[in-house]
Amino acid sequence: MDDGRLSVVVVGAGYWGPNLVRNFNLSPDWHVAAVCDRELDRAERLAWTTRSAVAVASIEEALAIEGVDAVAIATPARTHEAIALAAIAAGKHVLTEKPLADNVESGERMVSAAAEAGVVLMADHTFCYTPAVLKIAELIRAGELGEITFVDSVRINHGLVQPDVDVFWDLAPHDLSILDFILPDGLRPEAVSAHGGDPLGLGKACVGYLIMRLGKGVVAHVHANWLSPTKIRQLVVGGTRRTLVWDDLNPTQRVSVYDRGIDFVTVTEDAERAAAQVSYRYGDTWVPALPEVEALSLMVAEFAASIREDRAPRTDGRAALRVLRVLDATSRSLEAHSAPAEVAAEQKEIIA
Amino acid sequence: MDDGRLSVVVVGAGYWGPNLVRNFNLSPDWHVAAVCDRELDRAERLAWTTRSAVAVASIEEALAIEGVDAVAIATPARTHEAIALAAIAAGKHVLTEKPLADNVESGERMVSAAAEAGVVLMADHTFCYTPAVLKIAELIRAGELGEITFVDSVRINHGLVQPDVDVFWDLAPHDLSILDFILPDGLRPEAVSAHGGDPLGLGKACVGYLIMRLGKGVVAHVHANWLSPTKIRQLVVGGTRRTLVWDDLNPTQRVSVYDRGIDFVTVTEDAERAAAQVSYRYGDTWVPALPEVEALSLMVAEFAASIREDRAPRTDGRAALRVLRVLDATSRSLEAHSAPAEVAAEQKEIIA
Amino acid sequence: MDDGRLSVVVVGAGYWGPNLVRNFNLSPDWHVAAVCDRELDRAERLAWTTRSAVAVASIEEALAIEGVDAVAIATPARTHEAIALAAIAAGKHVLTEKPLADNVESGERMVSAAAEAGVVLMADHTFCYTPAVLKIAELIRAGELGEITFVDSVRINHGLVQPDVDVFWDLAPHDLSILDFILPDGLRPEAVSAHGGDPLGLGKACVGYLIMRLGKGVVAHVHANWLSPTKIRQLVVGGTRRTLVWDDLNPTQRVSVYDRGIDFVTVTEDAERAAAQVSYRYGDTWVPALPEVEALSLMVAEFAASIREDRAPRTDGRAALRVLRVLDATSRSLEAHSAPAEVAAEQKEIIA
Amino acid sequence: MDDGRLSVVVVGAGYWGPNLVRNFNLSPDWHVAAVCDRELDRAERLAWTTRSAVAVASIEEALAIEGVDAVAIATPARTHEAIALAAIAAGKHVLTEKPLADNVESGERMVSAAAEAGVVLMADHTFCYTPAVLKIAELIRAGELGEITFVDSVRINHGLVQPDVDVFWDLAPHDLSILDFILPDGLRPEAVSAHGGDPLGLGKACVGYLIMRLGKGVVAHVHANWLSPTKIRQLVVGGTRRTLVWDDLNPTQRVSVYDRGIDFVTVTEDAERAAAQVSYRYGDTWVPALPEVEALSLMVAEFAASIREDRAPRTDGRAALRVLRVLDATSRSLEAHSAPAEVAAEQKEIIA
Known part of the structure; x- marks a missing residue:
């Protein structure tokens, strides 16, 4: 795009995808290039609401679209890693729904890959x-x-x-x-x-x-x-x-x-x-007065700003990994009859 | 008393004692014979509100009053056992503030003694x-x-x-x-x-x-x-x-x-x-309609009824002991870094 | 349309028009034939959300569209009468935003005209x-x-x-x-x-x-x-x-x-x-459980049902006229320093 | 009394009287000299709660008690005037329950009499x-x-x-x-x-x-x-x-x-x-923090302070008369089918 907007593909046209599409579409920072969903019908219906996006049925097709800057993933957690790694490999910035992944190791691989590729990895921690x-x-x-x-x-x-x-x-x-x-x-x-x-x-x-x-x-x-x-x-x-x-x-x-x-x-x-x-x-x-703003519009603005300013976004992959590690410890504590579980140490190479 | 009322001594004229005195005094079932407190002044001020009670400074004096049927204990938990055992030994029915005692063993001794003496032991679980x-x-x-x-x-x-x-x-x-x-x-x-x-x-x-x-x-x-x-x-x-x-x-x-x-x-x-x-x-x-009744008035009525009907009251010593055992397990869990603590088994001889 | 749907033109693409368009568009009873607004741009943007409607800039153009059954008016109250009378004269059923008109006489003319023409006149009393x-x-x-x-x-x-x-x-x-x-x-x-x-x-x-x-x-x-x-x-x-x-x-x-x-x-x-x-x-x-339904979807369904069953809708022109008469009395009372104002009698010929 | 306290008679031992007695009795400013009620039993029961008051059955007896400074009237509104005028005539300060009287003329006579006698007339506008x-x-x-x-x-x-x-x-x-x-x-x-x-x-x-x-x-x-x-x-x-x-x-x-x-x-x-x-x-x-104080204790303190400082209390008879005049206008408006009623002008001689 010549208008200075960043171009994003939204993957997943189910429950949350439409909210992302709507906010990217309303944002002055973004242009929705494509909606991607295995059910092409669903992708088409959602793409149609944007006036700009095409519909595709696979991440490969999505990544093949020229000029795409970023991929936003709104699919189930167990599928995040594969999609994110493919996008990162293609040099795209990545936004994922929460949680970052369905296990810590996947999350760590995602954070490492993004760090190595020098792209932004951000979690949509909407709240x-x-x-x-x-x-x-x-x-x-x-x-x-x-x-x-x-x-x-x-x-x-x-x-x-x-x-x-x-x-x-x-x-x-x-x-x-x-x-x-x-x-x-x-x-x-x-x-x-x-x-x-x-x-x-x-x-x-x-x-x-x-x-x-x-x-x-x-x-x-x-x-x-x-x-x-x-x-x-x-x-x-x-x-x-x-x-x-x-x-x-x-x-x-x-x-x-x-x-x-x-x-x-x-x-x-x-x-x-x-x-x-x-x-x-x-x-x-x-009781402080609070502005009436939709959180998702601030979130997509932060995603754009972090890309343009080449900095970590507020809720970056490392933050999402911290959440994931606590969830992982939760499951281990449950298995151990509620005994306290330690939270896995953060990898130094990632933090540094 | 010839009016068929039961006669009670209230021990402890501090925070909760006045509430007990007021409710015993208003009850058609009870006559307040004495208020007992180490600080005799405090006992006198409270006794005075009843028109019937005398003030005494020791449990011995209180138990020596003729015709006393019951003792209500509103002193700190660590003093409950000694007062209760003295009252039970004198054949009096006993009501104690919560918790029953400050340790399980004390509570067990109180329940056993009351069971052996055939008197009512009740806890003021007001709620x-x-x-x-x-x-x-x-x-x-x-x-x-x-x-x-x-x-x-x-x-x-x-x-x-x-x-x-x-x-x-x-x-x-x-x-x-x-x-x-x-x-x-x-x-x-x-x-x-x-x-x-x-x-x-x-x-x-x-x-x-x-x-x-x-x-x-x-x-x-x-x-x-x-x-x-x-x-x-x-x-x-x-x-x-x-x-x-x-x-x-x-x-x-x-x-x-x-x-x-x-x-x-x-x-x-x-x-x-x-x-x-x-x-x-x-x-x-x-939303069920609820009557406007003061809980303590129902509590003192239940105390009287359990004595007259020679039955366990609703919140009897055994119930209070179950609460005490859980509090005890709580302290043990805290000491064990929140590991689950078992609750002490109930003594069969007491339950039977 | 051959699909049995009724065809409606929505007049007014300002504040409330989009809500009407969305609900008519989602309804199985309705097909949105056109959106009409003096500002054609605004009409076009709204029409575009329906996939079916054309945009027109005047009520005359709207009424000239073939197969239109009804006109829904979401313009300021002072403009209701002229639009409604034109629509009624063309044999269309009419829905108006509240209030029915900005004065009782206009409202009475609208009710009379609809009664004579045998078309439905309904007010969108959404609540x-x-x-x-x-x-x-x-x-x-x-x-x-x-x-x-x-x-x-x-x-x-x-x-x-x-x-x-x-x-x-x-x-x-x-x-x-x-x-x-x-x-x-x-x-x-x-x-x-x-x-x-x-x-x-x-x-x-x-x-x-x-x-x-x-x-x-x-x-x-x-x-x-x-x-x-x-x-x-x-x-x-x-x-x-x-x-x-x-x-x-x-x-x-x-x-x-x-x-x-x-x-x-x-x-x-x-x-x-x-x-x-x-x-x-x-x-x-x-506290009775209430279904989660959007009121406007029930309202457009009632509009369709009243047309098909040739009966007065729940919130018909007469109901809207009763509201208008009270508003009129309100203004008269205000002018008379809050003295009680009588509400104009209903015209027998209209009620009958 | 030699202790510097003011001495008050409370008239009326019904619904509100006990609240006044309790607050006068707890106040360092006041000594309750008597409780007065036609039903002497009721007066006695209430007097007994004070340790100081005697019970009397008529205002005459009450006013005959030596050293009485003030009379607090907690009887029905229609009886306020007679009691207050008797008390004022005896040179006593007067506190009345709300409303000051059951008609404006009575209220005006009370305010005039107090002004002439140079005693405090105060209304217990508790809120x-x-x-x-x-x-x-x-x-x-x-x-x-x-x-x-x-x-x-x-x-x-x-x-x-x-x-x-x-x-x-x-x-x-x-x-x-x-x-x-x-x-x-x-x-x-x-x-x-x-x-x-x-x-x-x-x-x-x-x-x-x-x-x-x-x-x-x-x-x-x-x-x-x-x-x-x-x-x-x-x-x-x-x-x-x-x-x-x-x-x-x-x-x-x-x-x-x-x-x-x-x-x-x-x-x-x-x-x-x-x-x-x-x-x-x-x-x-x-949300400003508010102290936890009983309003009546502040009210009896203000009554004492106004007497000692020889000044009008915060809710004086004139304030109570303004309230009475609005109540009177309310009744006149109701009789006139809700037509606006004027509020009687304040008497200059009273205000001055």
């Missing part, structure tokens, strides 16, 4: 581009909360039991990617314990509790649940200065910052005296 | 006498929820850090006594895992997560937290037929029964087919 | 096709509420001050059309009082209160407000048997039916005795 | 001493809201139909006394329109709407309702700079200040241009 999460990350980085004391995330509703994954792999990637984004050092827990409930005897967890030890006595907890009659999406981030609540289902008050905390003076060996040295603050609550 | 919990227990026993699929209890707020106990021993007795009351077979978990956060370095958990495996893939979970900026007291009981939410802070809609569930046909070995056999129901919601 | 309002109407007709005792509707938010209408004409048509739909006898108030606030000196009401006397001591009240910082859309319908609340912004509990009421025995002349004969009921609350 | 209302008044006086644009108060619930008064006289005194307290110039409406619903044929309004024109296009509206299934106590005060919502049933967020408003530049004669000059602000929301 990280919502105005609420952007504001939360900004507040934490600015020190508004002080030191983080605990993190509690609840994501429950009467959801569909998925045929191929448990409730952790289905829902927790959202929470984990958000935590990776907002925690000052990213999501690097010392250990992960997972507790699953399978009351229907389906052979996998429908009710999940995930505990991550973040060091210094700080615990992050995720409750993921397909069987709840009510829908809750709430994140609490406790801090020594202030504490924050994100209620994603309350459109008029998504983020509340409570000026409540514990002013702690010194620790002594005597428990009673220590308690006496704790003092409580009950201050005002503040 | 079990609220209209909401009574309704929940009734619905579960009537089969309205079907089989229980999960239990999730959240009890968090900006609370006082206690000098002598952690957040589990401070808050979870409420949840555990409620679970013991509403679960068809009482609270008898196979194993207990506890995860504590101590971000302030106080040497004890301020943020607590407790997972209890109830068998058949059913998990009960409790979140207890002193550091939350917002107050939540919510219990969700999932069932195969219906699911129930108790929101104790919503006075106009405390208990909601959702006719939502998963209609499950048969289990096959194939996960995908099993999933296909899951069907979802989204039915009406029903 | 009357939401699952919530359909359920409310069903409950009232089934006698579940008993006799209606009062109606209170609040529709307030931080809204845009409209250049050409006041807050009554902007927001109240929603409430009035809903009331006309759910009240057993339609909206036929004896008198209307309107109170407007104009604190910004804009020369028109930004804050509006509308009181309608429905007879037998029953009052319906509407609060419409552009200046509220919070958004509320709530309708309460009191009844002698039960009372109903519709909270349109609570997706998990839109309609609640309270089994609360006043059981009233007999009226005596003595006010004190009358009061003594009032008894109160505090029963359960019931 | 004006809640931390929420005190904060609202403070914010308005500090100019935080800018110019007030509208006031909307809703006070509805499933309440008891009162035998002797309508819903306006029962509930609206709360709203009116709050408005008088928070409005910069007090409650001095130009005209009052009242609309009542009497769907049960009780001969008085059970559903009430009250519209007060405050000048400059500003309207204050009160919705009082005994028949609502849900309880709402909400006050919205719109301002040109910010808008405030008080939700008295939300203990964790009673007062919210929305930085939303309309920035208005200039008024032109052209409505369309005027609209174009309106711009909207969507800023943050702020």
Whole structure:
């Protein structure tokens, strides 16, 4: 294209593909070159909504289209690696749906390949581009909360039991990617314990509790649940200065910052005296105004910017790999009857 | 007394004692004979509110009062055993605040002594006498929820850090006594895992997560937290037929029964087919009207009735001991880095 | 068309037109023949989303298209009459946005013309096709509420001050059309009082209160407000048997039916005795499950059904005229310093 | 008393009297000398809770008690005048329950008599001493809201139909006394329109709407309702700079200040241009922390302070008379079929 736009192929015309296509199509940064799906009909219907894209039935055809800069992958997780490696081999930048892959080794190969090829590898951790999460990350980085004391995330509703994954792999990637984004050092827990409930005897967890030890006595907890009659999406981030609540289902008050905390003076060996040295603050609550922006439009803009500026995007492959490693540890903890599982060390060559 | 009332001594005139005195005093079943507190001033001020009670400074004096039928203990947990055993030895019926004692062995000695003496030993598990919990227990026993699929209890707020106990021993007795009351077979978990956060370095958990495996893939979970900026007291009981939410802070809609569930046909070995056999129901919601009654007035009435009818009260010593055993397992799990701890077997001689 | 579909022209490609086009286009009953807008560009962009429609710039061109059965008008209210009369004169069925017209006389001419021509005239009172309002109407007709005792509707938010209408004409048509739909006898108030606030000196009401006397001591009240910082859309319908609340912004509990009421025995002349004969009921609350359906899809289906079955649609021109008469009375009351204004009598020849 | 406390007699031991007695008794400013009630038994039971008060059966006996400084009247409104005039004649300061009296003339005589006698006459407008209302008044006086644009108060619930008064006289005194307290110039409406619903044929309004024109296009509206299934106590005060919502049933967020408003530049004669000059602000929301104090304890402290400092109390007789005049206008408007009623002019001699 001569108009300075980047050209993208969207692979997968199922559940999420149309959202990507719509946002790429509305973006001043992007031109949708093709929609790719094994079911050509489906690809055609989606391509048609763009006025520009052609429909193709294979990644080979897609990569053969002249001038394609990037490939966006919205297919099941188990197919991400093959598509991504083919795209990277062809020199294309890659965006994948969450999770990055269905196992850590695949994710590591994808990150390595992109690093070697010098292309961007980015994960569509959509929630990280919502105005609420952007504001939360900004507040934490600015020190508004002080030191983080605990993190509690609840994501429950009467959801569909998925045929191929448990409730952790289905829902927790959202929470984990958000935590990776907002925690000052990213999501690097010392250990992960997972507790699953399978009351229907389906052979996998429908009710999940995930505990991550973040060091210094700080615990992050995720409750993921397909069987709840009510829908809750709430994140609490406790801090020594202030504490924050994100209620994603309350459109008029998504983020509340409570000026409540514990002013702690010194620790002594005597428990009673220590308690006496704790003092409580009950201050005002503040609800920052948030802009009304669609997260996906910010996400595709960040993808374009990272390519043009030759830098890692905010939710890059390494971030996605951190999420994947925690999911992997979750599964190992479940297999070990909820014993704490260590999170695999990051490969130095990748980090460097 | 000639008026047919039972006569009670209330021991402890601190935080909870006045509530007991007020309810005993208002009850047609009871006559408050004495208030007992080491600080005689405090005992006198409380006794004075009854028009009938004398103030005494020791349990010995209290037990020496003629015609006393029962002793109600509202002192710290570590003092319960000595007071209770003295009262039981004097042939008095005993009511104790929660928890029954500060260790399992003490609790067992109390239960044994009461059984041998043939007196009532009851725990003031106040929440079990609220209209909401009574309704929940009734619905579960009537089969309205079907089989229980999960239990999730959240009890968090900006609370006082206690000098002598952690957040589990401070808050979870409420949840555990409620679970013991509403679960068809009482609270008898196979194993207990506890995860504590101590971000302030106080040497004890301020943020607590407790997972209890109830068998058949059913998990009960409790979140207890002193550091939350917002107050939540919510219990969700999932069932195969219906699911129930108790929101104790919503006075106009405390208990909601959702006719939502998963209609499950048969289990096959194939996960995908099993999933296909899951069907979802989204039915009406029903909010039962609840009477406005003070729980403590029902509690003291039950104490009187159990004495007169020579039967175990609803929240008897054995129930309180089950709660105590889970708290004990919680502490052992915490010491074992959150490894699952078994709950001590119940003593047959006590159960029989 | 040979496929049995009805053919419609949508006039007006501004704010609401796209919603109509999308729903007609998705409906199995309809084929969109053309989009008509003075700004041909805008018409073309909208027509293009249908794969079937052509774009035209005048109603004359639209009516000249062969095989058109109906015209849907989504232009400003002051233009409705001319377009509708042209369409009716050409033998087309007509759907108009709310309100039917910007004055009663225009509305009456439209209803008369349609009646004489034997074509359907329908108003797009969208809310009357939401699952919530359909359920409310069903409950009232089934006698579940008993006799209606009062109606209170609040529709307030931080809204845009409209250049050409006041807050009554902007927001109240929603409430009035809903009331006309759910009240057993339609909206036929004896008198209307309107109170407007104009604190910004804009020369028109930004804050509006509308009181309608429905007879037998029953009052319906509407609060419409552009200046509220919070958004509320709530309708309460009191009844002698039960009372109903519709909270349109609570997706998990839109309609609640309270089994609360006043059981009233007999009226005596003595006010004190009358009061003594009032008894109160505090029963359960019931939240009926509602289907997830887009109201506009039900609306276009009703338009098609009324044409095919040669009957009046649910929200026909007469219903829209009743709404218009109340709006007209509102303006007259405002001019008369809030004195009650009578609602113009319905023309017998039209009703018959 | 030698301890510097003021001595008060509480008249009326029914519904509200015990609250007054409890707060006078706990106050360091007050000594309860007597409780007076025609039913001496009732007076005795209440007097007994104070350790200091005697019980008497008539106001004459009460006034004969040596050293009494003040009389607090918690009897039905129709009896206020006689008791208050007797107390004033005896040189006592007077506190009355709301409303001040059951008619304007009585209220005027009470205010005149107190002014002439040089004693304090105060109304127990309890809500004006809640931390929420005190904060609202403070914010308005500090100019935080800018110019007030509208006031909307809703006070509805499933309440008891009162035998002797309508819903306006029962509930609206709360709203009116709050408005008088928070409005910069007090409650001095130009005209009052009242609309009542009497769907049960009780001969008085059970559903009430009250519209007060405050000048400059500003309207204050009160919705009082005994028949609502849900309880709402909400006050919205719109301002040109910010808008405030008080939700008295939300203990964790009673007062919210929305930085939303309309920035208005200039008024032109052209409505369309005027609209174009309106711009909207969507800023943050702020929830001020409020102390946990019982309003009545602040109220009795203010009563004492006004006596000692020889000044008018915050909610003095004149304020109560303004409330009474609006209630009187309400009744006159109801009799005149909701025609606007003027509010009686304040007597110059009283104001001066």
